[in-house]
Amino acid sequence: MNVNKQDVLQALSTISIAGEGKNMVESGAVTNVMTFADEVVIDLKIATPAMHIKKRAEADIIKTIQEQVFKDAKVQVNISVEAPVKEANPNLIKGKAIPGIKNIVAVASGKGGVGKSTVTANLAITLSKMGFKVGILDADIYGPSIPIMFDVALERPLSVTVDGKSKMKPVENYGVKVLSIGFFTKPDQAVIWRGPMAAKALNQLIFDADWGELDFMLLDLPPGTGDIHLSIMQSLPITGAVVVSTPQTVALADAKKGVAMFQQESIDVPVLGIVENMAYFTPAELPNNKYYIFGKEGAMHLAEDLNVPFLGALPLIQSIREAGDAGHPAALQSGTSIEEAFIEITKNIVQETVKRNESLPPTEAIKITTMAGCSAVK
Numbered sequence: 001m002n003v004n005k006q007d008v009l010q011a012l013s014t015i016s017i018a019g020e021g022k023n024m025v026e027s028g029a030v031t032n033v034m035t036f037a038d039e040v041v042i043d044l045k046i047a048t049p050a051m052h053i054k055k056r057a058e059a060d061i062i063k064t065i066q067e068q069v070f071k072d073a074k075v076q077v078n079i080s081v082e083a084p085v086k087e088a089n090p091n092l093i094k095g096k097a098i099p100g101i102k103n104i105v106a107v108a109s110g111k112g113g114v115g116k117s118t119v120t121a122n123l124a125i126t127l128s129k130m131g132f133k134v135g136i137l138d139a140d141i142y143g144p145s146i147p148i149m150f151d152v153a154l155e156r157p158l159s160v161t162v163d164g165k166s167k168m169k170p171v172e173n174y175g176v177k178v179l180s181i182g183f184f185t186k187p188d189q190a191v192i193w194r195g196p197m198a199a200k201a202l203n204q205l206i207f208d209a210d211w212g213e214l215d216f217m218l219l220d221l222p223p224g225t226g227d228i229h230l231s232i233m234q235s236l237p238i239t240g241a242v243v244v245s246t247p248q249t250v251a252l253a254d255a256k257k258g259v260a261m262f263q264q265e266s267i268d269v270p271v272l273g274i275v276e277n278m279a280y281f282t283p284a285e286l287p288n289n290k291y292y293i294f295g296k297e298g299a300m301h302l303a304e305d306l307n308v309p310f311l312g313a314l315p316l317i318q319s320i321r322e323a324g325d326a327g328h329p330a331a332l333q334s335g336t337s338i339e340e341a342f343i344e345i346t347k348n349i350v351q352e353t354v355k356r357n358e359s360l361p362p363t364e365a366i367k368i369t370t371m372a373g374c375s376a377v378k
């Protein structure tokens with residue numbers, strides 16, 4: 001008997017390759033059909049090299065042709081594997097994803113002492129007040145100050161067993177989970193870290209800890225732009241970075257280096273924006289007076305020049321320093337202008353995170369913008 005090519009195609013359009021929706025003719029998997037009397041040769045192109053998929057496709061084709069076209073047909077199936085070319089995704093986050101942790105936001109500064117940890121602590125508290133699940137990983141190996149700001153300096157993470165593995169349980173206060181490199185070093189001991197060593201220690205603090213579900217993990221980075229930063233950035237799946245600077249020229253020059261560090265090819269972490277800290281001084285007794293001690297709007301102009309978002313300004317206020325030192329960050333107090341300033345900055349960071357995560361499922365994007373009370377989603 002002569003097998004008809006159209007009958008073969010008709011039969012093949014009733015079956016599909018395992019895991020694919022469309023039938024194998026419509027999907028383009030069948031690239032050629034040749035018939036010679038009772039012989040049928042099928043060329044098939046599939047996207048996966050898995051042996052069981054190949055075997056199953058071959059068996060299905062033979063069975064279908066013999067059942068639907070001619071029971072004694074001699075069928076030969078030539079299978080080639082052609083994996084689809086993956087499109088480069090600029091939103092792809094590098095590094096191993098951490099189960100349960102949705103966004104890791106690194107907080108950095110070029111220069112030391114500009115208030116990076118203060119911003120991190122208050123940002124975490126504001127996010128938590130908005131209803132997000134938040135953790136801080138204090139990676140500032142030169143001066144881990146988060147435990148003091150959260151009044152947990154004397155605490156130590158406990159060990160818990162999760163799925164048969166022993167894990168560190170972050171210390172928690174004010175609704176924020178905290179792990180700090182400071183929990184494992186002596187306060188008066190100068191620790192000399194090399195980049196890979198610091199990255200390894202941080203990897204343990206992330207992967208060997210029971211963080212649970214987190215919407216945001218804030219990473220308080222050490223100041224500067226060195227080898228340690230490179231190692232940390234390359235080993236963790238960071239969503240984006242916030243750069244803190246004062247308006248002072250020397251701080252701005254270093255902040256510029258900080259932004260450049262995130263943008264360089266080997267790191268390529270999106271910069272969510274710049275926060276201007278100590279933007280002006282306002283004495284408690286003269287709340288309407290602003291003194292631009294470190295210069296005016298320098299970080300704002302830097303953001304414009306570098307074409308990165310400006311996330312907001314924070315005044316230099318004695319109570320911000322006092323609250324941090326007392327282990328009760330200023331943003332915890334409601335109804336103050338400091339709380340308002342932190343809410344504004346936090347909303348902007350959430351908004352930039354949603355924009356950055358364009359691949360975020362819409363429901364998730366709406367959830368996080370609604371929680372922050374902003375409208376990043378069109």
Ligand SMILES: Nc1ncnc2c1ncn2[C@@H]1O[C@H](COP(=O)(O)OP(=O)(O)OP(=O)(O)O)[C@@H](O)[C@H]1O
Pocket residue numbers: 109111112113114115116117118119140143145222223277278314315316317318319320321322324325
């Ligand atoms: N807006 C502010 N108003 C008043 N004091 C502030 C403000 N921001 C930060 N400070 C104070 O400045 C000091 C340095 O702040 P912080 O430790 O947050 O800086 P840092 O950039 O994290 O420092 P490091 O380089 O050590 O990591 C702290 O005493 C802090 O309380």
